[in-house]
Amino acid sequence: MSEPVPAGDHGTWDPQGNPKHAAYAQGRHCIVRARDVKKIYKAETSQPVHALRGVDMEIYRGEYLAIMGPSGSGKSTFFNAIGGLDRPTSGQVYIDEVDIAQLDAAELAWLRCRKVGYIFQSYNLIPVMTAIENVMLPMTFAGTHADEARTKAAGLCELVGIGHRLDNKPSELSGGQQQRVAIARALANDPAIILADEPTANLDSKTGLEIIHLLLDLKKKKGVTVISATHDKEMLAISDRVLWIKDGRVDRVELRTDLHIETGSIGI
Ligand SMILES: Nc1ncnc2c1ncn2[C@@H]1O[C@H](COP(=O)(O)OP(=O)(O)O)[C@@H](O)[C@H]1O
Ligand SMILES: [Mg+2]
Numbered sequence: 001m002s003e004p005v006p007a008g009d010h011g012t013w014d015p016q017g018n019p020k021h022a023a024y025a026q027g028r029h030c031i032v033r034a035r036d037v038k039k040i041y042k043a044e045t046s047q048p049v050h051a052l053r054g055v056d057m058e059i060y061r062g063e064y065l066a067i068m069g070p071s072g073s074g075k076s077t078f079f080n081a082i083g084g085l086d087r088p089t090s091g092q093v094y095i096d097e098v099d100i101a102q103l104d105a106a107e108l109a110w111l112r113c114r115k116v117g118y119i120f121q122s123y124n125l126i127p128v129m130t131a132i133e134n135v136m137l138p139m140t141f142a143g144t145h146a147d148e149a150r151t152k153a154a155g156l157c158e159l160v161g162i163g164h165r166l167d168n169k170p171s172e173l174s175g176g177q178q179q180r181v182a183i184a185r186a187l188a189n190d191p192a193i194i195l196a197d198e199p200t201a202n203l204d205s206k207t208g209l210e211i212i213h214l215l216l217d218l219k220k221k222k223g224v225t226v227i228s229a230t231h232d233k234e235m236l237a238i239s240d241r242v243l244w245i246k247d248g249r250v251d252r253v254e255l256r257t258d259l260h261i262e263t264g265s266i267g268i
Contacts, residue, residue: 024241024255028060030097031193031225032082037091039077039248051077052088053248059227061192064219066236067229069245075229076197078245082227083118083195084111095193113141117186117224119196123178125170131181132157132166138188149188156184160214176207183214187222194218196228200235209234 039052051074059065059082067075080086082093084100093100095115103111112118117138125134132153139149157163160180162173170178179199186194196215200208216238219226228235236242236259244251 020255020258021253025058025060028063030058031061031095032059032227033057033092033094033097034078034082035092035094037078037081037088037093039074039081039086040089051248052081052091054091055245055248055250057243057250057253059225061225062219062223063240064216064226064238065228066239066242067227067245068231068236068242069251071231073245074248075245077248079195079197079227079229083116084108085118113138114189115191115193117188117191117194119179119182119186119194119199121198121201123170123175123182123202125178125181125185127170130167130169131162131173131177131184134170134181135184135188138185142189153184153188156187157181159187160184174207175203176210179203179207179211180214183211183218187218187224190222191224193225193227196226196230198229198231200230200232205234208232212238 034055034057037052037055038050041049041051055074055078067078069075077086081088082095084093084095084103087101095111100108100111126137129137132150135153135156136146136149139152140146144152154163154166157166157180160183162177162180162184165173165177170181173181183194194215199215200211203211212232212234215226215228218224228239236256238256240256242254242256242259244254
């Protein structure tokens with residue numbers, strides 16, 4: 001196994017001095033770049049929590065990246081930082097080489113609405129809205145005409161396999177179906193990046209596998225970059241690379257081609 005990346009104390013992300021990583025990175029467009037990202041949660045009554053201790057990472061356009069690590073290791077914090085949902089305490093996050101800390105509120109809103117599609121563990125659908133209305137919502141925010149939004153939302157629902165459930169509310173759908181609606185919603189404004197935080201955590205393993213393969217299909221068909229924090233070992237089999245996070249640091253980055261050899265010994 002390759003040596004772990006020295007965490008937090010280097011200026012550029014080093015793909016472990018491994019020629020295979022260099023070959024993988026060759027010619028790829030860096031869509032997300034994290035530079036020495038640190039996050040400290042401070043509370044009045046308790047000790048500060050160092051959730052990220054200096055993460056350096058480059059994520060390439062069109063890849064499927066799994067972010068793996070034990071619970072509490074900082075996956076969601078990293079997810080929030082690279083998705084522009086929360087500000088790191090220090091360090092930089094670049095999306096398409098734009099430092100997102102430099103964006104004003106309107107630009108950040110544009111990024112969240114257009115550039116990134118978010119998928120969460122608990123689906124986060126609006127309960128009073130039907131499936132198709134949930135999928136239309138980001139298009140409404142983006143100013144798309146209602147008729148156009150409805151047509152596009154119906155197509156996306158079809159694409160993710162819930163074309164027959166358009167008028168059902170989330171409470172009338174299974175967990176897997178709700179997550180499909182959430183995926184369709186994430187695709188509403190043709191984002192370049194899909195960020196998924198433990199998207200299969202509340203699903204049984206068969207349904208989880210279907211969702212993983214749906215994300216893989218979207219990567220292939222639409223060329224979106226899929227970044228998914230996960231506990232799900234099934235993700236390993238299909239991810240192009242895996243970022244292992246441990247105690248708020250990059251433990252290592254692995255290519256799928258190397259993972260196959262080691263999967264038997266992985267302890268999550
Ligand atoms: N809003 C918060 N306030 C204080 N501590 C937090 C907050 N969110 C996360 N943490 C802490 O930061 C660490 C990393 O959490 P998180 O990023 O959610 O990990 P993971 O997603 O890998 O389970 C944990 O110790 C967690 O308790
Ligand atoms: Mg989490």
